[in-house]
Amino acid sequence: MNFTSKQRVRILYKTILKLHRGLPKELQVLGTNYAKDEFKRHKTCSTEEAEVFVNEWTNYAISLAEQLGLRGPHTGTKRLGSQLAKDDIDQLRDEQVHQLYELMEEATKTSWNESPKR
Structure with missing residues (x-):
């Protein structure tokens, strides 16, 4: 079966969701x-x-699948999340660093970081 690039992106997007x-x-x-925001923003990007x-979103999907396992996070082979290497951060454009910072802020303000009270 031969997929067009649009079909591949659509499959990747649905897989991630x-x-x-x-x-x-x-x-x-x-x-x-x-x-959703990233896929929308890249609809008209260059080849x-x-x-x-x-490639990056495919790697993300593979990594997330390994972390989640077949039946959720408790069956995955890895911990949820991963550290970014300093070299990877150094290669980001200013806009990407800003996005990463906003994502970190959003992630750290959610209740999932808090341990359950007993």
């Missing part, structure tokens, strides 16, 4: 909103940017 269903509710909302975009 399905994977997000396995995240804790707050992360699911945050991740889904972020993914070179599209290639990088698809």
Whole structure:
């Protein structure tokens, strides 16, 4: 079966949204909103940017699938989330650093960071 690039992007997008269903509710909302925004913003990007975009989101989907496992986070082979290497951060454009900072702010203000009270 031969897919067009638009079909591949659509499949990747739907796969990411399905994977997000396995995240804790707050992360699911945050991740889904972020993914939707990023895919919309890159609809008209250049071919070179599209290639990088698809590769990075594919790696994200693979990583998330490994973390979530078949039946949710408790069956995954890895912890949810990962640290960014300093070299990776140094390669980001100013706009990307700003986005990353906003994402960090949003993620750290959600209740999922708080441990349950007993």
